[in-house]
Amino acid sequence: MADRHRFPHTDRTDRADRTLGSRQLAAMLPDPAEARPAYRHLARAISALILDGRIALHVRLPAERELATALHTSRATVTAVYDLLRESGYAHSRQGSGTWTALPEGRAPSGIARLLGPQDTAIDLASAAPGLPEQALLDALAQVTPRLAEHAHTPGYHPYGLPELRAAVAERFTRRGLATMPEQILVTAGAQHALTLVLGLLCRPGDRVMVENPSYPNALEAMRRARLRTLSVPVSDTGWDIEITESTFRQAVPQLAYLLPDFHNPTGCLMPDEERVRILRAAERSGAWLVVDETLADLALDVPAPPPFASRATPGGAGQVITIGSMSKTHWGGLRMGWVRAPARLVTELAGQRVATDMGGSVLDQLLAVPLLARAGELLPARLEQLRRQRAALAAALAEHLPQWTWQLPPGGLSLWVDLGAPLASALAERALDYGVRIEGGAYFGADPGLFEQRLRIPYTTSPETLREAVHRMAAALAEGLSPSSATRRAHWVA
Incomplete structure (x- = not known):
C-alpha cells in the first residue's frame, strides 16, 4: 500500500460540490x-x-x-x-x-484583519507572533549588504531557494538528527506557503485529509479553499487519541495527514516518541502522505527540543513524510521565510508548482535568513527565557483574577489553551473588544463546527505587564455577566 499515493495523480477531474449542506x-x-x-x-x-x-x-x-x-x-x-x-x-x-x-464591499475576512493587527484596541492577544530583536536584524542587514550587491547583477529568480539557504536549512535538519541534503529542501515564503504548495500538488478537490481537532486555523482555511474533505482526530489537554488516529488511517485511507506534533497549536502538547512511531507506521500502511508542521519545534521551554518527526520513520516510510517549517515563531514573521523538506523528486515537482504563482522568494529575505539561522544558538536561548517569564506572568494573572478557569501548563510553544468551564468564549471575545483586548475564541481552532466554545487560546508573546493588564480587563468583562452562546463572534454587522 505504501506506493498508492507516492506521487500526485494527474488524471482526476472530480470536483467538490460548492453547495453547503x-x-x-x-x-x-x-x-x-x-x-x-x-x-x-x-x-x-x-x-x-x-x-x-x-x-x-x-x-x-x-x-x-x-x-x-x-x-x-x-x-x-x-x-x-x-x-x-x-x-x-x-x-x-x-x-x-x-x-x-459573498463579502460586503469594504470588509476584509477576519484572517486578514488578524494579520493587520488591532485597529481600535490596545492589546492584541489574537496573534501568537513574537518580534525579532532590533539589533539582531541590524547586524544581519550589515552582514548581507555586500552579498545583496553581488546578487543585483543576476536575474534574481531562485525557485528552489538560494543555494546557501537550502544548505543552511539542510544542515539544521542534519544537526537535529535527520540527515538531509540541500536537494531535499525547497525554500518558501513561510510555512503556510509551504503547506499550500503541498496541498496543491498532492491533493485534488474532494480528497480526504486527516487533521487534528483543534488545529492551526490558517491550515484549515487552506484546506477549505482547496475544497478538501477533512477528517478530524481529537487532541485534548493530555494529547492525541492514537487509537482513533490509527483507525482513521486504516478505515478512511486519507490522501494526506497534517500534524503539529511539537507544542501543538493551540493545546501546547508534545507528542511522545512512541506515538510518533505508531502514526508513522499507520500512515505507511495506508499509503498516506504525512505533512508535519515543525514551526514550533524549537520553542521548547521545559523539555529538550524534539528531533525531527521524520527521523523516526523506517527507510521505507521516510519518503512519505513531508516536513514544513518556518522562522516566523523563532525569529520574525516579517521575514516570510519557510521551507519544505521532502524527497528530492517531490521538491522538484513542488518547485514547478511554485513558479506558476511567484517564481521565487525575495533574495534579500533569504540572504538575511542565512546569518540569522547561523546565530540561532545565540539568539534562541534569550527568546526562550523571555517566553518562560511571560508564560509565568500570564499563569499567575489568570490564577489571581480568574481562578475558576483551568489549563495545562504547556512544555513549550507560545500559548495557553484555557478552559472557561462554560461555553462563553465567543461572547467573552466580543465583550473583551469593548475593554481593549482582542482574543480568539476556541471555535476558531476547531476542525468541526460547534466545538471549543468553552476554550480560549491566550498567547504569552507580549510583555508580562501587558499580559497582566489583559487578564485584568478580561476579568472585568466577564464580571459584567455573559450568557453561554454556541454561535456568535463579532460579526461587524451592518443591518
Whole structure:
C-alpha cells in the first residue's frame, strides 16, 4: 500500500460540490430560540462564519425549506435570514440557482484583519507572533549588504531557494538528527506557503485529509479553499487519541495527514516518541502522505527540543513524510521565510508548482535568513527565557483574577489553551473588544463546527505587564455577566 499515493495523480477531474449542506450549516448555528428576533440572531451568526472563513465565499447556501427543517424553525424565518444577508452584502442570489455567500464591499475576512493587527484596541492577544530583536536584524542587514550587491547583477529568480539557504536549512535538519541534503529542501515564503504548495500538488478537490481537532486555523482555511474533505482526530489537554488516529488511517485511507506534533497549536502538547512511531507506521500502511508542521519545534521551554518527526520513520516510510517549517515563531514573521523538506523528486515537482504563482522568494529575505539561522544558538536561548517569564506572568494573572478557569501548563510553544468551564468564549471575545483586548475564541481552532466554545487560546508573546493588564480587563468583562452562546463572534454587522 505504501506506493498508492507516492506521487500526485494527474488524471482526476472530480470536483467538490460548492453547495453547503443544510445539516452542516445548522450544526454551526445557534438554536433559533436562543435570542429574539431569531432571524437576526441567525443572520449575525452566518455573517460571522463567513468573515471567519468557516463558511467559504462563493458557496451556495441551502435551500430555505431544507435549512428550516434542519434548524427546526419556520421557512419564513430562514427567508428573513437570507434577506438580511443579501441586504448587508453577505449573500447574493442568482436567478434560478439559489443564494450564494459573498463579502460586503469594504470588509476584509477576519484572517486578514488578524494579520493587520488591532485597529481600535490596545492589546492584541489574537496573534501568537513574537518580534525579532532590533539589533539582531541590524547586524544581519550589515552582514548581507555586500552579498545583496553581488546578487543585483543576476536575474534574481531562485525557485528552489538560494543555494546557501537550502544548505543552511539542510544542515539544521542534519544537526537535529535527520540527515538531509540541500536537494531535499525547497525554500518558501513561510510555512503556510509551504503547506499550500503541498496541498496543491498532492491533493485534488474532494480528497480526504486527516487533521487534528483543534488545529492551526490558517491550515484549515487552506484546506477549505482547496475544497478538501477533512477528517478530524481529537487532541485534548493530555494529547492525541492514537487509537482513533490509527483507525482513521486504516478505515478512511486519507490522501494526506497534517500534524503539529511539537507544542501543538493551540493545546501546547508534545507528542511522545512512541506515538510518533505508531502514526508513522499507520500512515505507511495506508499509503498516506504525512505533512508535519515543525514551526514550533524549537520553542521548547521545559523539555529538550524534539528531533525531527521524520527521523523516526523506517527507510521505507521516510519518503512519505513531508516536513514544513518556518522562522516566523523563532525569529520574525516579517521575514516570510519557510521551507519544505521532502524527497528530492517531490521538491522538484513542488518547485514547478511554485513558479506558476511567484517564481521565487525575495533574495534579500533569504540572504538575511542565512546569518540569522547561523546565530540561532545565540539568539534562541534569550527568546526562550523571555517566553518562560511571560508564560509565568500570564499563569499567575489568570490564577489571581480568574481562578475558576483551568489549563495545562504547556512544555513549550507560545500559548495557553484555557478552559472557561462554560461555553462563553465567543461572547467573552466580543465583550473583551469593548475593554481593549482582542482574543480568539476556541471555535476558531476547531476542525468541526460547534466545538471549543468553552476554550480560549491566550498567547504569552507580549510583555508580562501587558499580559497582566489583559487578564485584568478580561476579568472585568466577564464580571459584567455573559450568557453561554454556541454561535456568535463579532460579526461587524451592518443591518
